[in-house]
Amino acid sequence: MKIRAGFYIEYDCQNETPMLLVLKIHPSRERDLCTEQNLSFSRPISHRDYLDAYGNACSRILAPPGRTMISTEFEVSDSGLPEFLPEQSVQLPIQDLPDDVLVFLLGSRYCDTDRLADFAWKQFSATPLGWPRVKAILDFVHGHLAFDYDRADPMRTAHGGFMDRTGVCRDFAHLTITLCRCLNIPARYCTGYLGDIGVPKDPHPMDFSAWCEVYLGGRWWTVDARHNVPRIGRILMARGRDATDVALSTAFGPATLTHFEVVTEDVD
Numbered sequence: 334m335k336i337r338a339g340f341y342i343e344y345d346c347q348n349e350t351p352m353l354l355v356l357k358i359h360p361s362r363e364r365d366l367c368t369e370q371n372l373s374f375s376r377p378i379s380h381r382d383y384l385d386a387y388g389n390a391c392s393r394i395l396a397p398p399g400r401t402m403i404s405t406e407f408e409v410s411d412s413g414l415p416e417f418l419p420e421q422s423v424q425l426p427i428q429d430l431p432d433d434v435l436v437f438l439l440g441s442r443y444c445d446t447d448r449l450a451d452f453a454w455k456q457f458s459a460t461p462l463g464w465p466r467v468k469a470i471l472d473f474v475h476g477h478l479a480f481d482y483d484r485a486d487p488m489r490t491a492h493g494g495f496m497d498r499t500g501v502c503r504d505f506a507h508l509t510i511t512l513c514r515c516l517n518i519p520a521r522y523c524t525g526y527l528g529d530i531g532v533p534k535d536p537h538p539m540d541f542s543a544w545c546e547v548y549l550g551g552r553w554w555t556v557d558a559r560h561n562v563p564r565i566g567r568i569l570m571a572r573g574r575d576a577t578d579v580a581l582s583t584a585f586g587p588a589t590l591t592h593f594e595v596v597t598e599d600v601d
Contacts, residue, residue, distance in 0.1 A: 334410070334411050334412075334413035334566075334599055334600070335367060335408050335409070335410055335411070335599070335600040336408065336409050336410075336411050336526075336528065336530070336566050336568065336597065336598070336599055336600065337406070337407075337408050337596065337597075337598050337599075337600050338406070338407060338408075338409065338526045338528070338568055338596060338597045338598075339404065339405050339406030339407060339595075339596045340356070340403075340404060340405060340541075340593075340594060340595045340596065341402060341403075341404045341592060341593075341594040342356075342402070342403050342404070342581075342582075342590070342592065342593055342594070343375075343400055343401065343402045343403070343590070343591045343592035343593075344396060344400070344401055344403070344582070344584070344588045344589065344590060344591065345399065345400045345401075345588065345589045345591050346396045346397070346398055346399065346401070346584070346586065346587065346588045346589075347398060347586070347587040347588075348398055348586055348587070349395060349396070349397055349398060350395070350396045350398075350584050350585060350586035350587070350588055351393070351394070351395055351396075351584075351585045351586070352393070352394050352395075352396050352582055352583065352584050352585065352588070353391060353392075353393055353580075353582065353583040353585075354372070354380075354391065354392040354393075354394065354403070354581070354582050355385075355389055355390070355391050355392075355570065355571045355579055355580065355581055355582075356372060356392065356403065356405070356570070356581055356582070357370060357372070357382075357390040357392070357405075357570065358370060358390070358407075358409070358525070358526075358568055358569065358570055359388070359389060359390065359525070359569040359570055359571060359572070360384070360388060360389075360390055361388075361569065362409065362568060362569055365409045365410045365411065366407060366408075366409055366410075367407075367408040367409060367410055368407045368408045369407065370405055370407040371405060372392060372403060372404075372405050373403070373404050373405060374394075374401060374402070374403055375400075375401055375402035375403075375404075376397060376399075376401055378394050378395070378396065378397070378401065379394070379395075380392045380393060380394045381393045385578075387571070387572050387573050387578060387579075388572070389570075389571040389572065389573070389578075389579065390571075396584075396588070400591060402592065406596070408600060409568060411565070411566050411568075413565060413566075414565065415531070415562075415563035415564065415565055416555050416563040416564060416565075416567065417554075417563070418464070418554070418556075418563060419464050419467075419547075419549045419550060419554040420464050421464070421550075422463055422464050422549035422550030422552075422554065423462065423463045423549065423550050424462040424463045424466065424517070424518060424549055425548075425549075425550070425551065427517055430519065430548070434519045434548055435519075436574065437514070437519040437520055437521045437548065437574065438514050438517060438519050439514070439574075440511075440514070441574040441575045441577065442490075442574075442575055442577045443489075443490050443491060443503075443507045443575040443576055443577065444490070444491050444507055444510050444511040444514060444574070444575050445490045445491055445492045445511065446511055446514050446515050448490075448491075448492040449491060449492055449495060449511050449512060449515055450515045452495075453511075453512045453515035453516055454515070454516070456473065457469055457470060457473075457512070457516055458516075463549060463550075464549060466516060466518070467513065467518060467547050467549065467556065470509060470512045470513060470516075470558075471509060471556055471557075471558045471561055472561065473512070474505055474508050474509050474512070474558035475505070475558045475559070475561040477495070477498060477508075478494060478498055478499060478500055478504060478505055478508065478558075478559075479498060479499045480499075480500070480501065480502075480505075480559060481499050481500070481501070482501060482537055484497070484499045484500060484501075485500070485501045486500070489504060489507075490507065491504075491507040491508045491510070491511035491512075492511075494507060494508050495508055501543075502542050502543040502544070502559045503522075503543040503576050505543075505557075505558045505559040506522055506523070506543045506544055506545045506557075506558070506559075506576075507522070507575060507576070508558070509545050509556065509558045510522060510545050510575065513545075513547055518547055518548070518549070519547065519548035520545050520546065520547045520548070521545060521546050521553075521572050521573065521574065522543065522545055522572065522573050522574065522575045522576060522578065522579060523543065523544050523545055523546055523555070523569060523571070523572050523579075524541055524542070524543050524544075524569075524570050524571050524576075524579045524581075525541065525542060525567060525568045525569045525570040525571070526541065526542065526566075526567070526568040526570070526595070526597045527542035527544075527564060527566070527567050527568075527597065528566055528597030528598055528599065530564075530565045530566040530598075530599050531564070531565040531566075532560075532564070538594075538595075539594075539595040539596060539597055540595055541570070541581065541595055542567075543576070544556065544557040544559070544567070545557070545558075546572070555567065566597070566599065568597070
């Protein structure tokens with residue numbers, strides 16, 4: 334199947350403002366592109382692309398004063414199949430993990446493992462290692478947090494979401510990641526497109542989505558506590574320790590978001 338995706342995002346800058354953008358799909362999905370994926374700007378702006386430490390495609394720009402619209406639209410091929418679950422995958426001992434995976438066991442800005450470690454061991458230590466333990470965490474987070482766009486808080490950590498019992502997709506991802514790390518299961522944060530393909534239409538405006546990946550059986554697997562069922566058509570944009578590493582934009586100066594629109598739909 335083919336999926337059409339893209340966005341229209343506008344910023345109003347008071348002054349000439351350097352910006353870091355993470356708005357392209359992940360290099361691992363570039364082979365699936367059916368059309369070119371280029372960033373377009375409403376005013377003449379040069380940009381320089383590079384790959385960050387996590388392999389994400391990033392762009393650097395110098396936004397002029399005033400309003401600038403950034404946009405893209407592209408088509409990508411997809412299997413059209415629901416995601417596989419690692420039901421037979423085992424949890425590797427820490428000493429057998431690859432060096433580059435170890436960082437995803439550590440606490441980070443939004444994944445405050447030190448505040449949830451005691452709860453994690455009390456709640457999940459009796460569950461079998463591997464997928465059964467990850468599934469228990471997913472089920473807990475799915476049932477513990479209530480999804481509410483109006484309760485979004487960019488400062489909320491995993492422990493904050495645990496206490497508030499509410500949030501948006503990033504809160505579901507942060508709490509899942511933190512509980513997994515507390516139990517020595519490597520987990521990392523992901524962001525990208527997830528349209529309403531194969532599921533009822535969400536009445537809320539389309540947005541980018543957040544989920545996570547866990548390391549079991551020697552490879553990374555996609556999991557999503559918000560939906561807690563395999564989905565179709567997920568398009569990865571970036572991965573990192575938490576939302577800090579994959580911010581869609583970082584402005585090094587005053588910049589106000591004035592327009593935000595995301596499009597994700599299957600193409601007949």
